[in-house]
Amino acid sequence: MALVEISKYKSFGGFQKVFSHKSKILGCEMKFGIYLPSQIEDKKLPVIYWLSGLTCSEANFIEKSGAQRYAQEYGVVIVNPDTSPRGLNISGDKDNWDFGEGAGFYVDATEEPWKKNYNMFSYVTKELIEIISTNFNVIEGTQSIMGHSMGGHGALICALKNPGLYQSVSAFAPICNPSKCAWGRKAFEGYLGPQETSNWSDWDATELVKVYNGPPLCLFIDQGAADKFLQEEQLLPNNLVEACKIAKVPIILNKREGYDHSYFYISSFIGEHIKHHSGYLQK
Numbered sequence: 587m588a589l590v591e592i593s594k595y596k597s598f599g600g601f602q603k604v605f606s607h608k609s610k611i612l613g614c615e616m617k618f619g620i621y622l623p624s625q626i627e628d629k630k631l632p633v634i635y636w637l638s639g640l641t642c643s644e645a646n647f648i649e650k651s652g653a654q655r656y657a658q659e660y661g662v663v664i665v666n667p668d669t670s671p672r673g674l675n676i677s678g679d680k681d682n683w684d685f686g687e688g689a690g691f692y693v694d695a696t697e698e699p700w701k702k703n704y705n706m707f708s709y710v711t712k713e714l715i716e717i718i719s720t721n722f723n724v725i726e727g728t729q730s731i732m733g734h735s736m737g738g739h740g741a742l743i744c745a746l747k748n749p750g751l752y753q754s755v756s757a758f759a760p761i762c763n764p765s766k767c768a769w770g771r772k773a774f775e776g777y778l779g780p781q782e783t784s785n786w787s788d789w790d791a792t793e794l795v796k797v798y799n800g801p802p803l804c805l806f807i808d809q810g811a812a813d814k815f816l817q818e819e820q821l822l823p824n825n826l827v828e829a830c831k832i833a834k835v836p837i838i839l840n841k842r843e844g845y846d847h848s849y850f851y852i853s854s855f856i857g858e859h860i861k862h863h864s865g866y867l868q869k
């Protein structure tokens with residue numbers, strides 16, 4: 587599991603780095619970003635994982651979120667992986683911006699030709715955690731997860747399907763009910779098979795919340811009110827809020843007037859999310 591350092595920039599006192607490594611679970615070379623605050627020289631730190639949305643690589647979050655300032659302030663490492671396997675040349679993996687490369691949807695695929703490599707759920711929740719705890723000065727098991735859009739869905743399902751693995755979870759404009767929106771239905775159909783014969787509900791936050799059985803978990807959700815994908819009913823936050831009410835799972839939904847789906851919106855509130863997670867991680 588050798589890591590290769592691809593880039594290193596000093597930022598707010600710490601270092602923003604990118605590494606590549608050969609992923610066993612995905613069967614390809616993968617890159618991830620990691621921000622290492624300066625405090626890591628003296629002590630072990632907790633980790634927040636960030637999962638990006640459709641069309642992103644590890645670069646978007648690093649270059650546009652402005653997270654480094656807050657990671658340094660709160661003394662947390664931030665790790666952000668790519669959004670799918672890359673460079674495999676599976677037939678059809680580059681034909682769509684919302685399926686295949688850049689759109690792994692954080693599931694473990696069961697369908698051909700994806701099932702051998704498109705296993706982003708296992709990559710994020712197992713292999714990446716192991717790589718980070720083996721190679722960096724982090725507190726093993728003290729971690730949270732957040733993400734945006736497809737990555738917001740990813741963060742929610744990673745937390746809901748692994749009770750206790752993450753101390754807290756948050757999401758910006760998450761795809762809350764993928765079984766009921768066009769993006770999710772296309773991805774689930776391709777990676778998991780037809781709804782009638784596959785367990786889509788095992789990968790859908792709105793369904794998973796109804797059967798959540800683990801340590802107390804509060805879902806911290808952010809949504810721009812002027813997000814065109816909210817208006818197009820790709821995100822469906824109200825379905826998640828309703829499911830949480832029924833299941834008695836606490837949820838905070840912050841509606842942000844005038845904000846859209848972009849990293850201008852994310853960078854406006856990333857500090858609040860890092861502060862939120864830090865409250866759980868520094869206990």
Ligand SMILES: N[C@@H](CCC(=O)N[C@@H](CS)C(=O)NCC(=O)O)C(=O)O
Nearest residue numbers: 639640641642646683735736848849
């Ligand atoms: N390509 C899509 C938009 C895709 C999109 O908005 N992707 C979001 C995540 S769902 C993103 O983070 N894009 C990268 C960026 O803004 O840097 C379109 O043109 O409608």
